[in-house]
Amino acid sequence: MEKVKEYAFSTVLETSYEEAVSKVIEVLKEEGFGVLTEIDVKATLKKKLDVNFRKYLILGACNPSFAYRSLQADLDVGLLLPCNVIIYETDDGKVYVSAIDPVAALAVIKNEDLKKTAQEVSEKLKRVIDRVAVSRWVGFYEIDPAIQGLIMNLSSYDDIIRIHSRESLVKIGKPAVPQLVEVLKRGSHWVRWEAAKALGEISDATAAPALVEALKDEEFDVRWLAAEGLIKMERGGVEPLLHALMAQADLSRLREGAHHVIRELIKGELKEYLAPVLQAIEGVEPSTQVPWVARNAHEKLTEAGIFSSHYRSHFKQAFKDS
Secondary structure (H helix, E strand, C coil): CCCCCCCEEEEEECCCHHHHHHHHHHHHHHCCCEEEEEEEHHHHHHHHHCCCCCCEEEEEEECHHHHHHHHHHCHHHHHHCCEEEEEEECCCCCEEEEEECHHHHHHHCCCHHHHHHHHHHHHHHHHHHHHHHHHCCECCECCCHHHHHHHHHCCCCCHHHHHHHHHHHHHHCHHHHHHHHHHHHHCCHHHHHHHHHHHHHHCCHHHHHHHHHHCCCCCHHHHHHHHHHHHHHHHHHHHHHHHHHHHHCCCHHHHHHHHHHHHHHCCCCCHHHHHHHHHHHCCCCHHHHHHHHHHHHHHHHHHCCCCCCCCCHHHHHHCCCC
16 A cells, blocks of 8 residues: 555556556546646656656646636635646556645645635545556456446545445445455545445455555554454454464554454454464564464464465465555
């Protein structure tokens, strides 16, 4: 999951740079934004300075209606227009996409009317990034158009639409899990919240690795929902949780989430296996004690036949992206 900057909405795409540019422009237009300017930073730097730079594009996006309202509120707001969207290649061959948050950008102007407009534009740009993030796996999965539409609606600023979409995804159940897992990794704060809540209510064990990963989310409410989802899965979420503790017990957020999950699970049949793990988490040196205690618990649970003797490959893959 990408760290969300306070002044921007961002995602990383595993696609070509050209495809990313095309998709961003397409979604901007669908959300009511025209592209007034396109600055090819790589070409400009080569021409002016004769230096080589990564592929990097700055798009000047503008929604005419919002721009007009903004100018009516304060003529000098033009100094901060249009809304910039950047697209560039990362060092590891992926594509980074980010849009300015108008609320942050216009905070320097103390005008309530302008603030309201900025909030509306912010929601639209947030939705653009969320839709672009969703599109990253189109072509890799067989996606039901109905599911895709509901996933898109999780970024709606209309509470009724968002809640209805999440509830519909829960009713669909397991077929919606792969897409929900993707937006849990890549979406904005409230999209991750909706995805975590839906996955917890669906309670399908294939989502357990993603929920374990979400225990490290920067937002507390997302971490809490992820923990609640793992508790609901009971033994279905234990194996990926233990493997995460073996590998990343030095992460305080992971330990905090694991503590919440294990504290509830030891109230049932798993107490004799997981109680030592809880004690290690609460101990003086959890970073060093938890990994081997978690490994020992895993071995005992395997011997008891509670889960398989080896960590399934697709679960291992889930912990490569931190």
